Amino acid sequence: MMENINTQEILTIGNVLIDTTRPMKERFRALFTLRNLGGETAIQCISKCFNDESVLLKHELAYCLGQMQDKNAIPVLRSVLEDKQQDPIVRHEAGEALGAIGDPDLRELLERYKDDSAIEVAETCQIALERLNWVANDGVTEKLSKSPYSSIDPAPPSSTNDIKLLKDTLMDESKPLYDRYRAMFSLRNMATTESINALGEGFKATSALFRHEVAFVFGQMQDVRSVPFLKMALEDTKEHEMVRHEAAEALGSIATDECIEVLKRYLQDPRPVVRESCEVALDMSEYENSPEFQYANTLLAVKAQG
């Protein structure tokens, strides 16, 4: 299927993505279809949407560009990171995406924002810088487990498998976030009850960025044992919206009746990022519970119409 796709069809999917009259869940499916297709036209279609009103959509654009690991996306990601008019959640994701692309030339840019007034952005750039160092040095020699989720993580897993040590590092507020992220990804990869409970403790960390990453890895794991933690995060209306957003999407990917019930309750949340996340998450949960072939199926929908 991928081989038959032509530029015109990619542009048609791009038109779904940019269409503000369409429901957010359709635009998300279009975005993931473009991410999976990759290439310059897909990157152009994604790049055109950074003046959209939806913070949720824009942060996801940046995330997808990072995961595509294509240097063609560097200029647009750079401009988003530099644009202080953009929401910190969007700028954070642009910084993280640049770290994921991992080009050593980006060091200077990331250095400039590692003390940004938006703490989410500053912390992201600190972590991304550490990742660049790792890619340049240990990344080559260190034989570390790959992400079982084929994601480009903001940090590699830790070099230890000692659960006690990992738990301590995860919650040690005196340690750099990068080290604590490494512990987080190791605990994710273990996927035991003990490691999941340790990750759940992570919601008590002071850094909102850190807490949102805990919710994100729970979404990757799709493990029902994390539901109580995720529910608590989404239900806490004083929690940072970035964390609640990530908790909502994680619940959508776990997709049990309990998850669906809580997501429905926040469909009218006063915060757009949260309510849009619940909409998208419920769409994902429908997919998880249906025999539908793939979530990112805008291409098939486009072909059926054409």
Ligand SMILES: [Fe+2]
């Ligand atoms: Fe994020």
Ligand SMILES: [Fe+2]
């Ligand atoms: Fe997110």
